[in-house]
Amino acid sequence: MVTLRSSIRGEDDVFRQLAFASRARDGLRPSDTSEIIGASRANNARLGVTGVLVYSGESFLQLVEGPDGALSTLWRKLIIDDRHRQLTALHDGVADARWFDDWRAGYVSENALAPLLRQWRTRGPALPPDDLEKLYEFLRGTEAY
Numbered sequence: 001m002v003t004l005r006s007s008i009r010g011e012d013d014v015f016r017q018l019a020f021a022s023r024a025r026d027g028l029r030p031s032d033t034s035e036i037i038g039a040s041r042a043n044n045a046r047l048g049v050t051g052v053l054v055y056s057g058e059s060f061l062q063l064v065e066g067p068d069g070a071l072s073t074l075w076r077k078l079i080i081d082d083r084h085r086q087l088t089a090l091h092d093g094v095a096d097a098r099w100f101d102d103w104r105a106g107y108v109s110e111n112a113l114a115p116l117l118r119q120w121r122t123r124g125p126a127l128p129p130d131d132l133e134k135l136y137e138f139l140r141g142t143e144a145y
């Protein structure tokens with residue numbers, strides 16, 4: 001189990017970026033992904049969380065960015081969500097600025113995603129700048145769901 005950084009000196013408004021990968025539960029249905037996307041869109045907008053969720057049919061990759069407290073609460077929900085498994089933090093760090101203006105979900109092929117996840121799994125959970133750049137470009141380029 002990855003232990004995520006706790007908030008800096010208890011301040012709740014530190015701006016944080018968190019990226020994770022996971023595997024979809026066997027037999028996950030389109031209605032399940034619709035529910036995940038619906039809840040995420042509503043909750044994230046309310047909490048000032050932006051980012052991108054990418055789904056390949058087998059794997060998830062998500063980057064979320066926002067207030068530290070909101071991301072810690074989200075992580076606790078993700079850990080117990082049985083619609084995915086093998087939840088792994090790829091990146092967790094304080095950031096200066098948002099990468100994304102809103103939150104959206106995108107689709108990408110497993111062939112494109114799997115090799116990147118293999119690399120980032122071994123380099124995280126504080127990705128070096130080159131990998132962060134690659135992650136940003138990848139998320140920006142994904143097709144909206």
Ligand SMILES: Cc1cc2nc3c(=O)[nH]c(=O)nc-3n(C[C@H](O)[C@H](O)[C@H](O)COP(=O)(O)O)c2cc1C
Nearest residue numbers: 036039040043044060062064074077078081083084
């Ligand atoms: C891969 C994956 C990504 C998720 N991303 C988010 C997210 O960005 N925001 C969110 O609120 N819930 C997300 N969820 C759903 C949460 O685990 C949880 O079910 C949901 O936040 C509960 O919402 P509620 O408290 O409004 O019932 C995600 C679930 C999965 C499986």
